[in-house]
Amino acid sequence: HPTSHMREKTLTMETLNPHVKAVEYAVRGPIVTKAGEIERDLQEGGKQPFTEVIKANIGDAHAMGQQPITFLRQVVALCTFPELLDSPTFPEDAKKRARRILQGCGGTSLGSYTASQGVDFIRQDVASYIEQRDHGVPADWENVYLTTGASDGIVSILRMLVSGQGSSRTGVMIPIPQYPLYSAAITEMEAVQVNYYLDEDNCWALDINELHRAYQAAKQHCQPRVLCIINPGNPTGQVQSRKCIEEVLHFAYEENLFVMSDEVYQDNVYSPDCEFHSFKKVLYEMGPEYFNSVELASFHSTSKGYTGECGFRGGYMEVLNLDPDVRAQLIKLRSVQLCPPVSGQAAMDVIVNSPHPEEPSYARFHEEKNAVLGALAEKAKMTEQILNGVPGIRCNPVQGAMYAFPQILLPPKAVEEAKALGMHPDMLYCLRLLEETGICLVPGSGFGQREGTFHFRMTILPPKEKLKVLLDKVRDFHIKFLKEYATLEEQLR
Amino acid sequence: HPTSHMREKTLTMETLNPHVKAVEYAVRGPIVTKAGEIERDLQEGGKQPFTEVIKANIGDAHAMGQQPITFLRQVVALCTFPELLDSPTFPEDAKKRARRILQGCGGTSLGSYTASQGVDFIRQDVASYIEQRDHGVPADWENVYLTTGASDGIVSILRMLVSGQGSSRTGVMIPIPQYPLYSAAITEMEAVQVNYYLDEDNCWALDINELHRAYQAAKQHCQPRVLCIINPGNPTGQVQSRKCIEEVLHFAYEENLFVMSDEVYQDNVYSPDCEFHSFKKVLYEMGPEYFNSVELASFHSTSKGYTGECGFRGGYMEVLNLDPDVRAQLIKLRSVQLCPPVSGQAAMDVIVNSPHPEEPSYARFHEEKNAVLGALAEKAKMTEQILNGVPGIRCNPVQGAMYAFPQILLPPKAVEEAKALGMHPDMLYCLRLLEETGICLVPGSGFGQREGTFHFRMTILPPKEKLKVLLDKVRDFHIKFLKEYATLEEQLR
Numbered sequence: 001h002p003t004s005h006m007r008e009k010t011l012t013m014e015t016l017n018p019h020v021k022a023v024e025y026a027v028r029g030p031i032v033t034k035a036g037e038i039e040r041d042l043q044e045g046g047k048q049p050f051t052e053v054i055k056a057n058i059g060d061a062h063a064m065g066q067q068p069i070t071f072l073r074q075v076v077a078l079c080t081f082p083e084l085l086d087s088p089t090f091p092e093d094a095k096k097r098a099r100r101i102l103q104g105c106g107g108t109s110l111g112s113y114t115a116s117q118g119v120d121f122i123r124q125d126v127a128s129y130i131e132q133r134d135h136g137v138p139a140d141w142e143n144v145y146l147t148t149g150a151s152d153g154i155v156s157i158l159r160m161l162v163s164g165q166g167s168s169r170t171g172v173m174i175p176i177p178q179y180p181l182y183s184a185a186i187t188e189m190e191a192v193q194v195n196y197y198l199d200e201d202n203c204w205a206l207d208i209n210e211l212h213r214a215y216q217a218a219k220q221h222c223q224p225r226v227l228c229i230i231n232p233g234n235p236t237g238q239v240q241s242r243k244c245i246e247e248v249l250h251f252a253y254e255e256n257l258f259v260m261s262d263e264v265y266q267d268n269v270y271s272p273d274c275e276f277h278s279f280k281k282v283l284y285e286m287g288p289e290y291f292n293s294v295e296l297a298s299f300h301s302t303s304k305g306y307t308g309e310c311g312f313r314g315g316y317m318e319v320l321n322l323d324p325d326v327r328a329q330l331i332k333l334r335s336v337q338l339c340p341p342v343s344g345q346a347a348m349d350v351i352v353n354s355p356h357p358e359e360p361s362y363a364r365f366h367e368e369k370n371a372v373l374g375a376l377a378e379k380a381k382m383t384e385q386i387l388n389g390v391p392g393i394r395c396n397p398v399q400g401a402m403y404a405f406p407q408i409l410l411p412p413k414a415v416e417e418a419k420a421l422g423m424h425p426d427m428l429y430c431l432r433l434l435e436e437t438g439i440c441l442v443p444g445s446g447f448g449q450r451e452g453t454f455h456f457r458m459t460i461l462p463p464k465e466k467l468k469v470l471l472d473k474v475r476d477f478h479i480k481f482l483k484e485y486a487t488l489e490e491q492l493r
Numbered sequence: 494h495p496t497s498h499m500r501e502k503t504l505t506m507e508t509l510n511p512h513v514k515a516v517e518y519a520v521r522g523p524i525v526t527k528a529g530e531i532e533r534d535l536q537e538g539g540k541q542p543f544t545e546v547i548k549a550n551i552g553d554a555h556a557m558g559q560q561p562i563t564f565l566r567q568v569v570a571l572c573t574f575p576e577l578l579d580s581p582t583f584p585e586d587a588k589k590r591a592r593r594i595l596q597g598c599g600g601t602s603l604g605s606y607t608a609s610q611g612v613d614f615i616r617q618d619v620a621s622y623i624e625q626r627d628h629g630v631p632a633d634w635e636n637v638y639l640t641t642g643a644s645d646g647i648v649s650i651l652r653m654l655v656s657g658q659g660s661s662r663t664g665v666m667i668p669i670p671q672y673p674l675y676s677a678a679i680t681e682m683e684a685v686q687v688n689y690y691l692d693e694d695n696c697w698a699l700d701i702n703e704l705h706r707a708y709q710a711a712k713q714h715c716q717p718r719v720l721c722i723i724n725p726g727n728p729t730g731q732v733q734s735r736k737c738i739e740e741v742l743h744f745a746y747e748e749n750l751f752v753m754s755d756e757v758y759q760d761n762v763y764s765p766d767c768e769f770h771s772f773k774k775v776l777y778e779m780g781p782e783y784f785n786s787v788e789l790a791s792f793h794s795t796s797k798g799y800t801g802e803c804g805f806r807g808g809y810m811e812v813l814n815l816d817p818d819v820r821a822q823l824i825k826l827r828s829v830q831l832c833p834p835v836s837g838q839a840a841m842d843v844i845v846n847s848p849h850p851e852e853p854s855y856a857r858f859h860e861e862k863n864a865v866l867g868a869l870a871e872k873a874k875m876t877e878q879i880l881n882g883v884p885g886i887r888c889n890p891v892q893g894a895m896y897a898f899p900q901i902l903l904p905p906k907a908v909e910e911a912k913a914l915g916m917h918p919d920m921l922y923c924l925r926l927l928e929e930t931g932i933c934l935v936p937g938s939g940f941g942q943r944e945g946t947f948h949f950r951m952t953i954l955p956p957k958e959k960l961k962v963l964l965d966k967v968r969d970f971h972i973k974f975l976k977e978y979a980t981l982e983e984q985l986r
Binding site: 010023061081110188225289338 | 504521602652656749805
């Protein structure tokens with residue numbers, strides 16, 4: 001029988017792991033929670049000054065109406081229910097791939113665990129894809145690890161790299177603005193976050209001098225060992241030049257940094273004067289002394305590109321120049337999770353081994369792929385143009401990825417009001433936008449930005465007509481917001 | 494241009510995160526690597542004293558030939574390729590479930606991210622399932638979180654609970670023998686592993702006195718805050734009695750422990766005199782003072798039971814009595830991973846919402862389910878009987894789960910030889926077994942065992958005929974092994 005003492009909770013805000021407490025993840029932060037509440041209120045017949053919440057906070061293509069690539073879904077459905085392999089309604093090339101994937105699975109079932117690194121021949125297909133992408137630079141499939149989305153791979157590599165205490169603690173260099181997975185993982189692992197600022201005045205380019213500055217400053221209080229790059233940029237949308245990449249790799253070589261290159265938007269390049277260069281290809285072109293020594297992990301995902309298959313949680317990483325003993329440790333670490341989802345592995349295989357010209361699904365596949373990428377390019381342009389037409393908003397070209405990250409000039413009165421509320425000024429702005437228009441964006445403070453500047457991130461994923469409405473609403477709101485917070489003097493003008 | 498210095502690797506065994514280095518995970522450890530090497534050698538025409546490697550090291554049902562449940566695969570295939578919803582070859586109840594799942598997905602696509610906790614109505618289905626399983630004990634769907642297999646949920650909860658330094662560091666009580674995910678996570682998080690030993694002489698039952706002993710001893714050097722239970726047991730196969738569970742919960746109540754109850758084998762109970770009782774149901778029956786206070790997380794998975802869908806990485810956890818602020822922290826922590834794989838969520842939904850008696854797939858579903866569970870019950874019995882017929886092997890009844898964990902008496906000469914090789918004696922045994930017979934088991938040392946005792950874990954998953962061959966080979970090997978290592982005196986006898 002229970003004793004009469006009042007039982008205390010074991011897990012409270014006081015006893016909670018303090019590093020978990022310190023984690024922030026804006027992409028699904030308080031503003032998104034608020035959007036969900038408003039959405040439920042609308043569904044239950046509540047009154048709002050709008051009829052629909054538009055979630056432009058996350059790169060979630062299908063949720064915004066993008067259609068799946070037929071061939072990919074055919075292959076995964078065939079793997080899931082192999083009786084369909086006898087059905088005449090599925091094309092032969094889809095069946096061929098499904099049979100091959102099932103041959104790589106224990107008991108020819110998608111329901112078996114795979115090796116911790118993923119199915120061998122899917123890793124081989126990934127390696128062939130990388131070779132082709134990089135115009136023949138050799139890729140060894142043993143360096144390829146399939147992952148649960150890209151995030152999972154990024155976290156695994158960071159976990160290996162974080163060690164030391166005090167001034168020898170691992171410093172992780174990340175761009176500002178950054179994708180908040182990085183800051184969240186660094187916080188939770190108690191690593192030291194080392195910020196290098198992208199150059200907003202120069203289309204968010206990476207400035208090698210700023211990298212040097214950040215490194216030298218960090219060396220005073222930690223051991224910078226990791227350099228994270230996001231190219232094309234999230235949230236910034238910039239595409240790095242080949243020259244820039246070479247400078248960065250030279251720097252990493254000189255300073256003995258482990259390079260983590262987040263290249264999940266490698267298929268999302270829109271500006272005609274930009275081209276995606278993989279860090280690996282550039283490293284190769286710098287010569288064997290670089291190619292055989294710089295430790296480089298590159299990440300890719302089924303969630304972005306033209307497929308947008310976020311829900312499958314597919315991805316891979318290629319890790320170069322890992323010490324052989326360390327490689328065994330990485331495999332061990334990943335084996336504790338058993339294996340990445342096998343349907344995600346199958347989806348990844350379709351992306352790296354898409355229909356060949358002589359196959360029946362070739363035409364449809366490329367039609368669908370080009371339609372998605374063409375529409376994204378148009379929307380990237382439209383977003384930049386409309387936002388730059390708003391007084392007090394300045395938006396760099398969306399060269400790639402899926403986001404605009406415009407700077408917003410906020411009136412001093414609004415900044416003061418936010419501070420009085422203990423809130424980031426761009427959070428106040430985004431909250432007001434959500435409440436008045438139903439549009440959910442993420443405040444720039446969630447990604448990091450130079451002190452005194454304010455931004456928001458929005459995806460360019462909604463269908464063109466809807467995106468136009470959204471941008472018009474943002475413009476109207478912004479103008480109204482500026483008026484509301486104008487000084488008396490400005491108002492009387 | 495590169496400078497002439499020889500670039501050192503950044504990530505070496507010296508700089509690697511030492512907690513990663515310390516992790517061990519025997520289920521996919523060195524013996525499994527060795528098995529893979531031998532398998533490849535066989536495929537390449539190498540000569541071995543056997544023609545096939547049998548991997549009985551892991552609970553991987555489909556890899557051992559178990560067929561998927563048709564209804565589950567139909568639903569997931571329909572969700573993956575919704576054009577099939579028009580196909581007359583799929584039953585209406587499968588279509589109904591697929592349509593409903595897609596309604597819960599953004600853009601009605603399996604390719605969208607879901608909420609971090611999973612699709613709302615799948616969580617509701619899980620809650621209804623739990624209520625039914627527990628004969629009406631109320632379940633709140635807001636306490637349900639879908640996960641990437643059970644492991645992912647277990648790691649999340651542990652990550653919240655680990656804090657403090659020195660003698661206030663979190664102690665995590667785990668059974669010995671245990672499933673090595675627990676020891677791996679504890680090591681990596683630098684928590685303190687607190688062992689309580691299951692009673693091998695009493696069918697691996699949990700002895701409440703041993704729990705008290707372990708707790709009191711641990712209090713001297715850490716802060717025991719978490720009690721992990723595996724029921725039915727992995728690797729031990731025992732099913733806890735209702736009385737035992739009540740004692741454990743009373744203990745957790747008194748000592749303010751957070752209870753983690755790994756119940757992934759809840760559908761795998763074979764002994765006619767055993768019954769699965771969920772920790773939650775027993776807690777409820779102990780009265781509101783218990784039910785409204787003990788913090789309890791329970792875990793389930795698509796990978797075990799009668800479905801064996803490991804590759805989908807589906808699972809859920811139900812977390813009771815979490816402090817509301819802490820709950821928000823848990824959601825935040827999980828949101829960094831974005832969401833569990835959506836096809837795994839769909840698979841989980843089928844398990845908790847299987848065909849009803851009036852639906853067309855009911856008969857086939859139950860036929861398939863009963864065939865799997867019936868065969869497992871037979872194989873559990875057969876495994877116990879054959880192993881107990883071998884001199885020097887003693888096997889407790891396999892009351893539930895999917896494994897036998899027999900004790901093996903090893904000759905002193907074998908123990909000495911292993912020690913000279915710097916190897917656990919049961920590792921030597923399992924390596925020899927693998928090399929001579931092609932059978933891959935996991936040494937007991939990978940799960941933990943009382944000092945001086947030796948075991949191995951084997952799954953009972955191979956088809957009956959194959960399992961019989963496997964067990965006969967183990968018997969023959971064991972007898973030969975005993976002879977080989979017998980003392981001269983014994984040999985002359």
